[in-house]
Structures are given as C-alpha cells and as structure tokens.
Amino acid sequence: xxxxxxxxxxxxxxxxxxxxxPYKRPTIGSIEDLDxxxxxxVRKFHETYYRTDNATLIIVGDFDPKQLDAWVDKYFGxxxxxxxxLPRVQVKEPARTGEKRFTEYGSNVPLPGVxxxxxxxxxxxxxxxxxxxxxxxxxxxxxxxxxxxLVYQQQVAQSANVNADLREDAGLVVFTAIVAIAKKPENx
Numbered sequence: 423x424x425x426x427x428x429x430x431x432x433x434x435x436x437x438x439x440x441x442x443x444p445y446k447r448p449t450i451g452s453i454e455d456l457d458x459x460x461x462x463x464v465r466k467f468h469e470t471y472y473r474t475d476n477a478t479l480i481i482v483g484d485f486d487p488k489q490l491d492a493w494v495d496k497y498f499g500x501x502x503x504x505x506x507x508l509p510r511v512q513v514k515e516p517a518r519t520g521e522k523r524f525t526e527y528g529s530n531v532p533l534p535g536v537x538x539x540x541x542x543x544x545x546x547x548x549x550x551x552x553x554x555x556x557x558x559x560x561x562x563x564x565x566x567x568x569x570x571x572l573v574y575q576q577q578v579a580q581s582a583n584v585n586a587d588l589r590e591d592a593g594l595v596v597f598t599a600i601v602a603i604a605k606k607p608e609n610x
Contacts (some may be wrong), residue, residue, distance in 0.1 A: 429602070430528045431535045438524055439539040440595050443515040474501050475510050515541060515592040533580060536607045538597040544589035553595060557586035568597075578605050 433448060441448035447455075452566055478497070518541055521522040543549050560568045561584040579599040587594045601607050 426528070430526065431531075432539065432598075433477045434524075434526050435522060435537045435539060435596060435598070436594070438522070439541075439596075440515055440592075441589060443513050444511055445515070445589065445591070459505070470506075470509065470525050473508070474498070475503050482504060505531070511591065533603065534601045534607045536599050536601060540595045542588055542593040542595045544591060545593065546590075547588075550586075550588050552585040553588065557595075559585050562585040572599055573602075578602055 426447050426525055436448065437446050448472070477496070542553060558566075561582065564573075568582045568584060572582040576600065582599040583597070585594075585596045585598075587596060
C-alpha cells in the first residue's frame with residue numbers, strides 16, 4: 423500500500439480527507455499499529471469481528487436449495503453466535519467548513535502528484551449512481567474528459583483520474599493527477 427513511488431500519496435489523501443470517522447485509518451492498519459499490537463490485542467480483535475453474525479456466505483452454481491440448506495446446517499450449524507453485540511461505528515464525519523491544503527514529500531517520487539477530495543454521500547444514497555457515472559465519464563480510459571483535457575490538451579499532467587469511492591458511511595470523490603515533466607503543481 424505504501425509502495426513507492428505513489429503509494430503514500432493515495433494513503434495520505436484518505437488519511438487527511440477524514441477528520442473524525444475511522445475511514446481515516448487504512449484498512450490494513452499502519453506499521454506502527456501492527457508493531458504496537460500484542461498477541462492479546464489480536465485475539466480480542468479476532469473474537470470481536472471474526473464471527474458468524476459478521477460473515478457473508480455466497481453460494482454460486484447449479485444446486486438444489488434443499489441440499490444447500492442441509493450443507494449449511496452440516497458445516498455451519500454448530501458454530502455458536504457470540505453473546506456480545508457486534509460493535510458498529512457510530513461516528514459521523516462532520517461536513518467540511520472550508521478548504522484544507524497540505525504538502526507531503528516522499529523519496530523516489532519522480533513527479534509531483536496533486537489530489538483534491540470532496541466528501542461524498544453513502545453508497546446507499548440516491549446520488550451514488552450519478553457519482554459513479556460521473557467517475558466513468560470523467561476518467562475511465564485515455565479518451566475520458568479529464569484525461570483528454572489535462573494530459574492531451576493542456577499537457578499539465580502525465581495522468582489524471584477521478585474515483586467515486588463510495589462507502590457504507592460517508593465516501594470520497596477523489597481527483598488525482600500526476601504532474602507532467604517540467605510543470606509545477608502550484609502553477610498549473
């Protein structure tokens with residue numbers, strides 16, 4: 423995830439885009455978190471989240487539904503449900519009240535990157551489909567509008583992308599560009 427040259431770029435965008443919600447932490451954690459974890463921490467985490475009432479079983483194929491029910495009973499029926507409730511995130515990301523800028527530096531990065539993020543509604547929102555379509559129109563492929571404008575016409579970027587990263591809670595719409603050779607992100 424943090425692999426050079428641009429792994430940290432995308433990591434930091436997520437981290438700085440949220441102020442309160444746990445989405446600001448990377449899914450896999452950080453090296454510091456992993457180094458600080460004890461065996462007891464890992465056991466507790468496993469007991470808390472790796473449980474039958476937090477799992478999804480997906481079955482695909484040509485099968486008899488009654489046979490499937492028998493298999494589910496046979497292979498999963500003896501697994502007990504924990505007595506403790508499954509913790510759920512209750513934190514809501516507050517609305518942004520203004521622009522926030524930051525600069526990060528990384529080693530072995532050949533060209534600067536620029537990122538702009540906007541808080542987006544949940545993937546369950548009525549606007550989710552429209553945001554996904556905007557993502558596709560603006561940045562899917564070299565013929566997309568953003569790529570055509572920034573890379574081919576204005577020649578200020580080597581690459582350009584939009585990602586409608588919609589999630590269970592607040593999501594992000596992320597615009598990124600890797601700046602073209604001899605261009606400066608502050609000026610272009």
